[in-house]
Amino acid sequence: MKILVAVKRVIDYNVKVRVKADQSNVDLSNVKMALNPFCEIAVEEAVRLKEKGVAEEVVVVSIGPKACQEQIRTALALGADRGVHIECDEMPDSLVAAKLLKEVVAEEAPQLVILGKQAIDSDNNQTGQMLGALTDMPQGTFASEVVVEGDSVQVTREVDGGLQTVKLTLPAIVTTDLRLNEPRYASLPNIMKAKRKPLDVKAASDMGVELTNNIELLSVEPPAERSAGVKVADVAELVEKLKNEAKVL
Amino acid sequence: MSILVIAEHDNQSLNPAMLKTMAAAQAMGDDIHMLVAGEGCQAVAAEAAQVAGVSKVLCADNAAYGHFLAENISALVADLGKDYSHIVTAATTTGKNFMPRVAALLDVAQVSDVIAVESADTFRRPIYAGNAIATVRCNEAIKVVTVRATAFDSVEATGGSAAIEAVDQVFSSDKVSFVGEELAESERPDLTSARVVISGGRGMQNGENFALLEGIADKLGAAIGASRAAVDAGFVPNDMQVGQTGKIVAPELYIAVGISGAIQHLAGMKDSKVIVAINKDEEAPIFQVADYGLVADLFDVLPALENAL
Numbered sequence: 019m020k021i022l023v024a025v026k027r028v029i030d031y032n033v034k035v036r037v038k039a040d041q042s043n044v045d046l047s048n049v050k051m052a053l054n055p056f057c058e059i060a061v062e063e064a065v066r067l068k069e070k071g072v073a074e075e076v077v078v079v080s081i082g083p084k085a086c087q088e089q090i091r092t093a094l095a096l097g098a099d100r101g102v103h104i105e106c107d108e109m110p111d112s113l114v115a116a117k118l119l120k121e122v123v124a125e126e127a128p129q130l131v132i133l134g135k136q137a138i139d140s141d142n143n144q145t146g147q148m149l150g151a152l153t154d155m156p157q158g159t160f161a162s163e164v165v166v167e168g169d170s171v172q173v174t175r176e177v178d179g180g181l182q183t184v185k186l187t188l189p190a191i192v193t194t195d196l197r198l199n200e201p202r203y204a205s206l207p208n209i210m211k212a213k214r215k216p217l218d219v220k221a222a223s224d225m226g227v228e229l230t231n232n233i234e235l236l237s238v239e240p241p242a243e244r245s246a247g248v249k250v251a252d253v254a255e256l257v258e259k260l261k262n263e264a265k266v267l
Numbered sequence: 268m269s270i271l272v273i274a275e276h277d278n279q280s281l282n283p284a285m286l287k288t289m290a291a292a293q294a295m296g297d298d299i300h301m302l303v304a305g306e307g308c309q310a311v312a313a314e315a316a317q318v319a320g321v322s323k324v325l326c327a328d329n330a331a332y333g334h335f336l337a338e339n340i341s342a343l344v345a346d347l348g349k350d351y352s353h354i355v356t357a358a359t360t361t362g363k364n365f366m367p368r369v370a371a372l373l374d375v376a377q378v379s380d381v382i383a384v385e386s387a388d389t390f391r392r393p394i395y396a397g398n399a400i401a402t403v404r405c406n407e408a409i410k411v412v413t414v415r416a417t418a419f420d421s422v423e424a425t426g427g428s429a430a431i432e433a434v435d436q437v438f439s440s441d442k443v444s445f446v447g448e449e450l451a452e453s454e455r456p457d458l459t460s461a462r463v464v465i466s467g468g469r470g471m472q473n474g475e476n477f478a479l480l481e482g483i484a485d486k487l488g489a490a491i492g493a494s495r496a497a498v499d500a501g502f503v504p505n506d507m508q509v510g511q512t513g514k515i516v517a518p519e520l521y522i523a524v525g526i527s528g529a530i531q532h533l534a535g536m537k538d539s540k541v542i543v544a545i546n547k548d549e550e551a552p553i554f555q556v557a558d559y560g561l562v563a564d565l566f567d568v569l570p571a572l573e574n575a576l
Contacts, residue, residue: 034530035395044399112367113376138511141394142379147337147367156338156443159364162505172446177360178459178514180506183446184336190442196495196512197505232376234404236389241400244537247558249549253571256543256561264541264558266463266520267487267576 019129019166019188021064021073023098024119025057025080027089028139041237053089056134058096059194062201063164064132065097072166073130075099079122082109087217094212095204101215102126106222110229112140116148117227123153128189130171135160135193146193156186160195268352269298272321273344275361276303276311278333283460284357286318286421291414292355293320293422294384300325302347302434304340306333312431319423324431331439334448335361341368342438348373348409352387358413359459366413375407382418396511396534417459417517417538451506458507461490463520464539466509467502468494468532470525470546470565474502479569480524486576492516492536494526510535525565528553545569 029035030050038045053061067073078093079102080086090101104118123131136143150157158164158173162181165172166188175182176195204212222229250256260267270292275282285301292299299320303312304327312326325347331339344365348354354369356362358380370377382400383391389404390412405412458464465480465487477491484491492509493502509516511534521539526532528544528551536542537556544557547564554560561568 029395031531035398037399044395111376113371113374116371136512139395141392141396141511142377143363144367144370144377144379147364148371148377150337151341151368151371156440157364157368159337160360175360176505177448178506180448180450180504182334182448185444185446187442195505197499232406233378234406236402236404238394238399238401241393241397241537244542244556246555247542247560249554249560249562252563253561253568253575256559257572257575259559260520260541260543264520266541 019073020075020077020126021067022123022126022128022131023060023064023076023078023093024131024133024145025061025078025089025093026054026137027051027080027082027086028054028137031055031138037238037240041239043235043238051085053092054134054137056136056194056196058201059196059198060132060134061093061096061098062199063194066199067166068097077102077126077128079104079119081106081115081118081222083107090217091212092204094215095209096202099215101217103217103219104222104225105219106229111231111233112142112144113148114227114229114231115145116152118222118225119149120152121225121227123149130188131155131191133191133193135195146191150191155189155191157191158184158186159193161192162195162197164192164198268296269300270296270353270355271348271351272299272301273354273356274301274303274311274315275357275359276305276308278305278308279310281311281314282357282359283421283457284359284416286424287416287419288355288357288414289318289320289422290419291381291384292353295353295355295387298322302327302344304332304343305335306330316429316431317425317427319426321427321429324429325434326431327434327436329437331437334445335365336443336445337365337368338440338443339438340365341372343436344369345372346436346438347434351409353410353412355412355414357416362413366411370411373409373411375409375411376405377411377413378403378405379413380415381412382415396530397537398530415515417515451504455484456488456490458490458492459514459516461518463487463489464492464516464518465489465522465524466492466494466526467497467524468526469496469500471497471502477503482573483569483576486573494532523553523557524569526553527551528556
């Protein structure tokens with residue numbers, strides 16, 4: 019089977035973000051960017067399915083400015099076979115992204131589409147589910163285990179009370195949770211090889227999808243600061259303060 | 268135009284997060300209907316009918332909705348939701364699972380994890396693991412919104428007397444089936460709604476040591492949480508994880524034990540009213556948000572704390 023993996027370029031998860039002085043957005047100039055951690059897990063899972071002989075080809079797709087190609091190359095170095103870059107200047111919102119991905123799904127006809135459960139910048143947790151609705155594919159979100167069996171896939175999902183397992187008829191959508199796998203590191207030879215793997219570039223504006231974003235960003239502010247409190251010397255003082263000062267006991 | 272709130276429940280009772288979700292819905296408009304879809308969920312519908320602010324309960328009782336599979340629920344909600352101005356639910360794993368499908372079926376963008384309602388179309392929501400708060404205006408005809416329940420106060424669970432109307436539409440996808448579930452059993456209060464939460468991190472060293480938290484949790488009526496490090500190390504199951512990728516909690520008292528305070532953990536608990544940090548590393552970032560910090564070995568502190576309570 020063919021697996022399509024969608025990846026997103028986001029701010030590195032270790033970076034403490036700064037809000038711009040005019041509160042128009044967060045400041046992304048000169049900050050370290052990386053592959054979204056959940057997308058990395060999606061790539062790893064696809065590559066593992068290929069190594070098990072379940073999948074023949076792994077195609078990665080990313081939407082955004084030209085710089086996204088760095089993240090596609092990263093995914094290729096991790097073991098994906100080829101890349102598709104859908105180029106646009108502004109990052110689209112989840113619905114527009116899902117519509118663009120739907121076009122790629124129509125062209126590539128993958129049996130399995132794997133996405134991360136959420137991007138750590140917008141924290142939306144929407145795109146995989148929206149793509150499921152648009153393509154009428156069943157979905158296994160927040161997956162911690164994925165087992166392909168013939169023409170279906172069994173997905174164990176992380177839900178609030180514990181775990182839930184569902185069986186989906188292929189083609190299907192899976193979104194990854196953190197515990198699905200531990201992504202490998204790309205070796206230098208693989209990074210070199212990835213440079214020669216094919217990467218198609220398409221303009222988002224040519225794909226017949228209206229690129230309007232209907233969620234308008236009015237302002238971005240830093241959250242209310244929590245200031246450091248006091249250090250207590252021992253347990254007795256802690257309990258005394260919680261009882262008499264904070265009054266929470 | 269009215270607001271449709273999708274109830275989360277286990278076919279026996281309403282999830283307490285719905286009372287908080289109702290408070291958010293009331294800030295968007297007044298005529299609020301609640302959809303209770305499930306299997307054998309009449310008791311939940313009766314409970315929903317009493318919730319303050321609910322003017323009508325729609326009850327879709329069918330085997331297709333028993334396990335709340337996103338494919339079936341989203342088709343039902345999109346069908347019923349066409350005539351509403353807002354479709355709202357809690358940003359739990361259930362809500363996060365089906366709601367974006369509803370939005371896409373209606374061809375509208377969704378606003379996730381709202382922490383404040385400024386007006387009927389303007390909302391505040393955290394981005395970048397809570398390190399920035401975005402104010403967004405939704406220009407869609409139907410606003411599809413998930414709510415961070417911990418950011419709102421519960422409405423009264425009783426006092427309402429809404430009419431219950433049966434819904435006959437059945438949407439049942441043949442592309443998905445429920446195989447099974449493995450729910451963690453716990454006598455303790457639910458993590459997301461507990462008044463007190465005590466969490467352990469990598470500093471707990473192993474799963475057995477989490478027993479040290481139990482005595483304290485019992486005395487305080489607290490829920491027990493964990494950092495991602497503790498979950499990834501296999502100390503405790505993942506449904507105990509507090510953080511950007513786990514549960515978001517905002518209890519009155521949060522006690523972080525052996526947790527360094529990584530960005531992703533803080534995203535899940537920094538709206539707690541009072542934060543206590545117990546850590547032997549005085550440089551740990553958790554002390555920058557803690558109201559009370561105790562620099563000491565947790566293996567000395569925990570037994571002493573249990574005795575002192």
